[in-house]
Structure formats: structure tokens, C-alpha cells
Amino acid sequence: MTSDSATPDPADPIFISYRQNDGTDVAAELAWLFRAAGIPVWRDRDDLPPGDTEARLKQAIAAGISGGVLVTTPDVVNSRVVKTLEAPQLLDLHADHEVFALGITNSVKTAGGGTDYNAPDRLLELRPGTLSGVDQQPAERNGLLALLRGFVWHRIASLRERIEVTDKTFHLSLQTRNTPQVYDRTGDELDIRLRPSDHERLPSVGGLQDLKDTIGLLPDAVTRSGAHRLRVAGGAHLSVAFTIGAALPSSRIGYMDVIDQQGATWASDGEARFIAQPQVQIAAEGRSRSAITTGRPSVAVYVDLLPQRSDTAFVRYIEAHEPFLAGWLHLTSASGTLLDPTYAGLIAADVAAHIRALSNGNSNAEVHLLLRCPFPLALLIGRLTNTLRVVVHEWDDSDPVTGEDHRARYVPTLRVRASASAGVIEEVLLPDAC
Structure with missing residues (x-):
């Protein structure tokens, strides 16, 4: 049997076929990793309406x-839907269309405890060797990531021609606040989506871990695409927006613009530098020659660029951490009004210059970054912080888990270093119960 479908669009989602009895956990973990890397997913529990399983x-x-x-688990042998409908049709699509990617994740073990690479053919009742040319990886985390890597490279290679004829612009959609579904895909080269959070303000810890494990693919994906420009749209927690920017530094991706929720464009403008006509001002600062420190010193920068000041969370942070800080800055907009997206590049460059100067002036201190600014600026600032070590925080005004201090606070969320070889996120700091 061969498929009679039209040629697949390489920007479309991936379908995950699995046996619910014992494949649900693997399929769910794989789906979240794909979404964190930017590939939309069709998975019945998340994306298909209730109804006949055979129709999914x-x-x-x-x-x-x-x-x-194809998620191969021991009980898949008992799934008529997977064996007679899903696997054959996916194989036909793979055979008929070079652009159609196919992979296998396999949780079946041999008697010796290794992956049983013959299991997919056997359990799906296919002729031995039918799946020998398909990328097959074990169902543990590292195997899922290896499988994902192949899908990302295949997707980008398949999209190169399209990017070539669209002004060599790579389109990236980013969203961390909505529940990810296949229906919110944009058709962009990558659609990064994270697990929904149970917390009213803070991102999902599991989603951040997925991002940590996949973000190393992002800069290579953009450069492999042949793009000369990057356009980002969507919305996200500011810690994630900053981190995505740090993964795509100006030294690697020359030009970036960000489209906000109102459709305005915030464009990058060169490197970190102090601007002749300053875009930001130092509202307050502090220095300490006797900061309590072990190892690398720490500094803090509060970037408060919204027109109405809100200092409570920052004041609380300084009260708790000032003895451990070699220095701190509170930066505000020089205009004191709503920011004009036209000057976004200059604002980001000015902010990044202040951050870099404070770190460099204190023995390359680690920067604790507290952001209160529009989403596009978090991205644009992030891409100008290469070589810096940054702990980026999230704002939280939910009721405290312990104690009676109900003031808003800043919570350390991600430790970021743009030069880290495995990806810019060195550590997820956000605790599970915040």
C-alpha cells in the first residue's frame, strides 16, 4: 500500500503513535521535548478531539x-490500531515522501538489559528488517534527545529552500504561558512551547528542564538554515525570553527583530554599548567592598523599564541579599514614559552595557538579573550578554508557602551562560514547590 496524500509540509507537526497501556509516559515525555525544541506534535490526548481512536x-x-x-513498548503487540493502521501508513508516507521524517523510540529490552533493536519489526508484525533504515533510539531521556536531534536537523534541512526565498529570515514562535496544542502552531520554522505551569505566575519546572535539554539545538538550527535574519514572535516568561536571546547572541545571529502581541516590531541594533543619548538611567545603586562571598562574586541588576515604578520586589531582594552582593544597580527608562519600539535596539544596548560594566568592574561577577520590561526587550538584552554569567529571576506575587511576608518577590529561575557548550542553561534553579 502507498499513501495518496499530498507532499507533506516540513513545517507541519509530528505524529506520535503509541500504545496507551504502557506507552503513555514515553509519548508524553517525547512530546514535551519536541515542543520545547520547536517542533509541534500531534498526540491524541493533547490535540485530537474525543472520538474513534482509529480516526486519530x-x-x-x-x-x-x-x-x-513509533513508540515501541512491550504491549504495542496488542494494539490493532498501531499495527494495522498507524504504523503502515506512517511507513508509506516515509517511503513516498523524502521530506517525511520517521523515527522509533524503543523501550523493549533484551535479556541482558540492552535495547532490543529487533523488537519494533517483531511486535508490529512486520517483515524482519523493514524498519532497519529508520532511526531507532532507546526510550530513556538521552535516547529521546538523540531522536529529537535528528528530527530537528531534518526539519531545518527541508526548510532551507523556503528560507532562501523569504529574505533569508528564520521565523521563530515562542510561548510559555498558554497550554501547548497543535492548533496554536504558526507555520514558523520552529514553534517553541513549554509545559503548562500549575503556578499562577512562575513557569513550569518540568518545562524549564525540557528547555535546558533542548536549547543547545536552537543556535545550530538557525545557522544551518542559511538564514541571515531572525524574527521572533509570541510571548513568554521574561526568564525564558532572556534565555532564548542568550542562545542566539548577536555574535552569531547578526540581526533579530521581535514582534510583540500588538504587532509592533522591536529590532536589534548592534552590540552592548553606552549610548550617547542615554536610553536608561541609574535610579539607585550600591557597592560593598566586604560582600560575603565564596568563589565568584555576585552583583544584581534590576531592569525596570515600565512607566509606573514598582520597587517592592526589588527592595525585598536587596534586603535579603545585599550582604552577599559586591554591587547592585537599579536601571529605569530615561524617558519615564511608555517605551517606543523604534528605539528598542538602543535601549537593549544601553542596558547590556550597564550590566556588563557592573560585572566586569567586580571581577567578572555573576549577575543576578531582575527584569521588569516588555517581552521583546528581554530577548534583545539576552542576546547582548554573551560571555556573562547570569542568574535570571522571575517576579512572583503569589501567597507565600511559608512565613508572613506577602510582598512580591523575585525568584531565581535559570542560571545562564551563553558560552556553555551544551546549551546556555547551566542549571534550572526554580524549585518545584515555590
């Missing part, structure tokens, strides 16, 4: 898919 692949194909993953 048909619905996905009708909407458009660019690849599939």
Missing part, C-alpha cells in the same frame, strides 16, 4: 503532518 491518524494527516514517531 486520519485526522492528523488531514490537518497536515511532516513526520511520525
